[in-house]
Amino acid sequence: MVTKGTAAKKDAAMRRIAYFSMEIGAHSDIPTYSGGLGVLAGDTIRSAADLEIPMVAVTLCYDKGYFFQIINGDGYQVEHEIRWDFSDAFELLPCVIELEIQGKTVKVGAWKYEVHGESGWTIPIYLLDTDIEGNEQWQRNFTHVLYDSTPFQRVVQEVILGIGGGKLLDCLGYKNLTTYHMNEGHAAFLTLYLFKKYKENQKLVRDKTIFTTHTPVPAGHDKFDYSLVYDVLRDYVPQEIKDFAGKDNLNMTNLAISMSRYINGVSMKHGEISTAMFPGAKIDYITNGVHTRYWTNRHLTKLFDNFETDEIPRTASFFEKVWKIDDDDLWRSHNRAKCDLLDYEKSNHYVLMDQNVLTIGFARRFTGYKRATLIFSDLERLARVSQGKIQFLFAGKAHPRDEWGKSLIKKINDHSEYLWNSYRIKLAFLQNYDMDLSKLMISGCDVWLNNPIRYREASGTSGMKATHNGVLNLSILDGWWIEGYKMDPLAGWAIGVAPGEPGCDVNDDALEASNIYTLLENDVVPMYYKKKQEWINRMRHAIALGSYFNTHRMVREYADKAYNLMEQARWSSTNFL
Numbered sequence: 001m002v003t004k005g006t007a008a009k010k011d012a013a014m015r016r017i018a019y020f021s022m023e024i025g026a027h028s029d030i031p032t033y034s035g036g037l038g039v040l041a042g043d044t045i046r047s048a049a050d051l052e053i054p055m056v057a058v059t060l061c062y063d064k065g066y067f068f069q070i071i072n073g074d075g076y077q078v079e080h081e082i083r084w085d086f087s088d089a090f091e092l093l094p095c096v097i098e099l100e101i102q103g104k105t106v107k108v109g110a111w112k113y114e115v116h117g118e119s120g121w122t123i124p125i126y127l128l129d130t131d132i133e134g135n136e137q138w139q140r141n142f143t144h145v146l147y148d149s150t151p152f153q154r155v156v157q158e159v160i161l162g163i164g165g166g167k168l169l170d171c172l173g174y175k176n177l178t179t180y181h182m183n184e185g186h187a188a189f190l191t192l193y194l195f196k197k198y199k200e201n202q203k204l205v206r207d208k209t210i211f212t213t214h215t216p217v218p219a220g221h222d223k224f225d226y227s228l229v230y231d232v233l234r235d236y237v238p239q240e241i242k243d244f245a246g247k248d249n250l251n252m253t254n255l256a257i258s259m260s261r262y263i264n265g266v267s268m269k270h271g272e273i274s275t276a277m278f279p280g281a282k283i284d285y286i287t288n289g290v291h292t293r294y295w296t297n298r299h300l301t302k303l304f305d306n307f308e309t310d311e312i313p314r315t316a317s318f319f320e321k322v323w324k325i326d327d328d329d330l331w332r333s334h335n336r337a338k339c340d341l342l343d344y345e346k347s348n349h350y351v352l353m354d355q356n357v358l359t360i361g362f363a364r365r366f367t368g369y370k371r372a373t374l375i376f377s378d379l380e381r382l383a384r385v386s387q388g389k390i391q392f393l394f395a396g397k398a399h400p401r402d403e404w405g406k407s408l409i410k411k412i413n414d415h416s417e418y419l420w421n422s423y424r425i426k427l428a429f430l431q432n433y434d435m436d437l438s439k440l441m442i443s444g445c446d447v448w449l450n451n452p453i454r455y456r457e458a459s460g461t462s463g464m465k466a467t468h469n470g471v472l473n474l475s476i477l478d479g480w481w482i483e484g485y486k487m488d489p490l491a492g493w494a495i496g497v498a499p500g501e502p503g504c505d506v507n508d509d510a511l512e513a514s515n516i517y518t519l520l521e522n523d524v525v526p527m528y529y530k531k532k533q534e535w536i537n538r539m540r541h542a543i544a545l546g547s548y549f550n551t552h553r554m555v556r557e558y559a560d561k562a563y564n565l566m567e568q569a570r571w572s573s574t575n576f577l
């Protein structure tokens, strides 16, 4: 009989890929993610589990989570600490490792959470935790809150993730890893751990490491003063650090790039932008996706499942079924999803939405470049376009220290008052956007609005979730939508010009807002109310896009281009190949 310990060792020895991410949306009840990056990490792991990829994942265990958002009576965001007990959901590991931070020993414990794939294959996620016995209180605080962004706290968290994570995997017997995948620069201190481990041989580190960048804006990349890094890591910092990570300060992206054999952006355009931003680095792209089964609403899933076949589910051919679904069935299933959303909405908001009215949704992190208030640029024109014919649902959290993001939330709530009082237009801002609310919204709205400042959205994934559910995208041509709209312009609408066309490098808020109004007036509203069949047909086109914008396709691409798994003869799995 195999004992548990031996089985665990055997399992560890066959894992090849270690996936490091500051946040992972592993489950909607585990509030340790803030937005798209974490949800993508969760979807990646869900697909990797379905595809039986020999992966293990590492993140931090934020025991106070990312905050719960309340919208107060005046329309402001108020943050509330989350109370949750993860000791039921997670298994505490016997293994405790030690790190030196500011010259003092910090103990790092780890919890395990398992993601189960369709065939029963599991991927362990290890969550690192310094809130354990033997640490002083200030050390216990290190892993309390996600993105608690004093530079000191942030460096320390990234040290725990990268160096702590690397150490933990060694301690647990992961001795045959061929690829360390750093999901965003937060994990780049891992390379310093590997640099030590491989006797300062940069080539060996590079052979083992790959890096995915997610930020097309220079300011979005983590940079730290060297004095801070030296203070935290002392003589752990290698002499060559400035060659690896930048002269003036330590840029986590530069560090990751110097130390990786393969680097990618997350959409075609983002690959191009990243290449221009980091001259000399070879940067590929692998366009993001979402996990189809997770993000397709239950009514549509049921329709699909009515087509009994023995195909492997969720492959490209799965999506072919959409062309066989009856108009009425598709429309009915969409309206059931809409009903689910509005039921939730009505019990959580005082603006009661109407099932028969075209519903436009907008929900994502509230950060400046996403221009949440763009559609309110000209309220009188918006009113003319939408009176009685459109209602709006908004949601999203602003980072607690992002006053600008918070002011946008307040503005939208003010617009809600004004639009109702002056024009009887319904606009509701739903509080506490999370994966559960996201699923309701991307399933139950009719149109999904996305209008970032052009080329700031590396990929965007909520629009992919919407498309899976037959919700039509109305979006700026940025990130994934450049590719999606090109593949099938009937899957939604494009706001403004395409890359390469005159004017594509200017962001003119007024012009783009005007473009939205015109599209609503001439295309979206008339089609929704007067050409239902055309609308339903477009829903089919939208759903069919899911055949590309899903994480099964994405993970296969990583396996092939980044993990070199296809070449590893030792690895074979019917699902995977």
Ligand SMILES: *Cc1c(COP(=O)(O)O)cnc(C)c1O
Residues within 6 Å of the ligand: 034, 035, 036, 037, 039, 363, 364, 365, 433, 434, 435, 438, 439, 459, 460, 461, 462, 463, 465
């Ligand atoms: C999918 C998702 C996001 C990402 O949305 P984008 O449109 O890509 O910004 C953010 N937050 C939550 C909770 C999500 O489910």
